[in-house]
Amino acid sequence: MSDPLVRSKRRFAGVAVSATAAAVALGTVLSVSTTANAASTLGASAAATGRYFGTAVAAYKLSDTVYSGVLDREFNMITPENEMKWDATEPSQGQFSFTSADQIVAHAQAHGQRTRGHALAWHQQQPGWVASLSGTALRNAMINHITGVATHYKGKIYAWDVVNEAFSDNGDGSRRQSNLQATGNDWIEVAFQTAHAADPGAKLCYNDYNTDGVNAKSTGVYNMVKDFKARGVPIDCVGFQSHINSASPVTSDYQANLQRFADLGVDVQITELDIAGSGTAQADTYARVVQACLAVARCTGITVWGIRDSDSWRSGDTPLLFDNNGNPKAAYTSTLNALNAGGSSSPPTTGPTTGPSTSPPTTGPPTTGPPTTAPPTTAPPTTAPPQGGCSASVSVNQWNGGFVATVTVTAGSSAVNGWTVGVTLPSGAAVTSSWSATGSGTSGSISYSNVSYNGSLAAGRNTQFGFQGTGTGPSATPSCTAR
Numbered sequence: 001m002s003d004p005l006v007r008s009k010r011r012f013a014g015v016a017v018s019a020t021a022a023a024v025a026l027g028t029v030l031s032v033s034t035t036a037n038a039a040s041t042l043g044a045s046a047a048a049t050g051r052y053f054g055t056a057v058a059a060y061k062l063s064d065t066v067y068s069g070v071l072d073r074e075f076n077m078i079t080p081e082n083e084m085k086w087d088a089t090e091p092s093q094g095q096f097s098f099t100s101a102d103q104i105v106a107h108a109q110a111h112g113q114r115t116r117g118h119a120l121a122w123h124q125q126q127p128g129w130v131a132s133l134s135g136t137a138l139r140n141a142m143i144n145h146i147t148g149v150a151t152h153y154k155g156k157i158y159a160w161d162v163v164n165e166a167f168s169d170n171g172d173g174s175r176r177q178s179n180l181q182a183t184g185n186d187w188i189e190v191a192f193q194t195a196h197a198a199d200p201g202a203k204l205c206y207n208d209y210n211t212d213g214v215n216a217k218s219t220g221v222y223n224m225v226k227d228f229k230a231r232g233v234p235i236d237c238v239g240f241q242s243h244i245n246s247a248s249p250v251t252s253d254y255q256a257n258l259q260r261f262a263d264l265g266v267d268v269q270i271t272e273l274d275i276a277g278s279g280t281a282q283a284d285t286y287a288r289v290v291q292a293c294l295a296v297a298r299c300t301g302i303t304v305w306g307i308r309d310s311d312s313w314r315s316g317d318t319p320l321l322f323d324n325n326g327n328p329k330a331a332y333t334s335t336l337n338a339l340n341a342g343g344s345s346s347p348p349t350t351g352p353t354t355g356p357s358t359s360p361p362t363t364g365p366p367t368t369g370p371p372t373t374a375p376p377t378t379a380p381p382t383t384a385p386p387q388g389g390c391s392a393s394v395s396v397n398q399w400n401g402g403f404v405a406t407v408t409v410t411a412g413s414s415a416v417n418g419w420t421v422g423v424t425l426p427s428g429a430a431v432t433s434s435w436s437a438t439g440s441g442t443s444g445s446i447s448y449s450n451v452s453y454n455g456s457l458a459a460g461r462n463t464q465f466g467f468q469g470t471g472t473g474p475s476a477t478p479s480c481t482a483r
């Protein structure tokens, strides 16, 4: 857990959480029964506390009636899962493409839902053309991108994740090395100022993972937000992704961490919630997260990262509120109950804002037993950093037809001044884009070398790069050669 390398690997590794471990870590969480006036959907229950309840949505699934049926019944906030990212919205420089994202925004507007925009500036899922840019050219491309996207959606976005995942997992609270960071430390505030100029009505958020408790990374973010508020940089909110599993559990200071950010004068939001596991342990952990948000007056809403387990980017973890058939799981019931129990520190001031529920939930509780936990989809790390030289490990987020691979490069007992990583792709797989490395080849045996800003690694330190593609992602441990 204290090893950032292990933590970051596990983040992507689809580790199935031990239900028992999660229950022990969290302590016992009481089940709360719905009251007579309790609202019967997640969105209505959250609204009764002045909050929203949202989900990530994929445009191509909107035609699936089970999917859109649950979406429109339960959720009142939508985050496009991939459709507003840089690679999707500006596939060629200066040529914007909004078809899929527009579809989601139109769906939201037609169904009384609001939209969280995600994500304007991020080191991942950048279009290929960005890789050849650096310095002023990259800075200007980022500004042009943010302006183009935020202007297109002006007035239609509740909150933007302006900058995503800009802090490292090194355990020292520092910024993540990336091509954007290499344009200058002020890139984040420039991104916020640019978004504010384009859409002054949208709330502007910083969003990250492994910031869900009080730790070095969240404190790094905290210090940045404090500085931004002191200097008038337009930041309105901080998003806590909350991808929860045994390697990233809900810690006892989860609520206190939300509160310390809120005390800086920003809203806080839980932006990508998913919780590996099943049954009661998973249900209790969901309740715990909901209770933490409700206890923080400026926690304005919760978004889960997908609807059915099969929609999840980590489907092997069965981390969501609905099963593969769209039926509510125990975690759904505990989430709804926790919402209906309301927040202790921010009760509704005017009584319930929704009328008594006269119709019971249309779907009953799950009738099948809890799913057994699926095995991890990627192998656990097997190699220790060598003496001198470097090592590499890969974690893969696989879905039907494609993958995103994140590679961690770690220096051995001496510093390295450059590295080359060799990766073998299964047959049929092809890389479509990469970030934070220069690649050679798109199929079979491919290699990646450092770019200017991430070649130098002190002994034992690591950096990450990534690539995405079609087919099945790599599973073998990559080779690493140091210079």
Ligand code: XIL
Pocket: 081, 082, 119, 164, 241, 272, 313, 397, 403, 404
């Ligand atoms: C994930 C999507 O769910 C996947 O479909 C995609 O392949 C990779 O990105 N942090 C974020 C999200 O901010 O954008 C990521 O979404 C999950 C991690």
